[in-house]
Amino acid sequence: MRAIAGEGTWAAAGLAAVVVGALAWRSATAPTAGEALARVAADLAxxxxxxxxxNVLLAPLGAHVGWNPATAWLAGGLGLPGVLALALLAVMARWQP
Structure with missing residues (x-):
């Protein structure tokens, strides 16, 4: 049986969905499109x-969080709760049996 799409296609589609979701979420409260883009850029930074x-704090545990636009936006948009969720997932993935 042949797959509909390869892993790269699904990754690109997932990343596009995250970008569209970020813009939609930030556009809902921004008065202009430029301000929405600025908010998303600030979230990413x-x-x-x-x-x-x-990653500096998790290095002694042997765990890390990979950087990509989705994780950066999650951490920037949600703040400390998003960062703690990423840390918990990284530690759980490190010690998964």
Missing amino acids: VGSGWIVGL
Whole structure:
């Protein structure tokens, strides 16, 4: 049986869905499209900083969170609760039997 799409196609579709979701979420409260894009860019920048800090803290445990736009946006958009969720997932994945 042949797959409908390869892994790369599903990854691209998933990333596109995250980007569209981020823009839709931020556009709901932004008065202009430019402000919505600025908010998403700020989420990505702040989230990238959160992930770098998180990886420094998780390094002694042998766990890490991979950076991609989805994780950066999650960490930046949700703040500390999103970062704690990513940390918990990273630690659980590290010690999965």
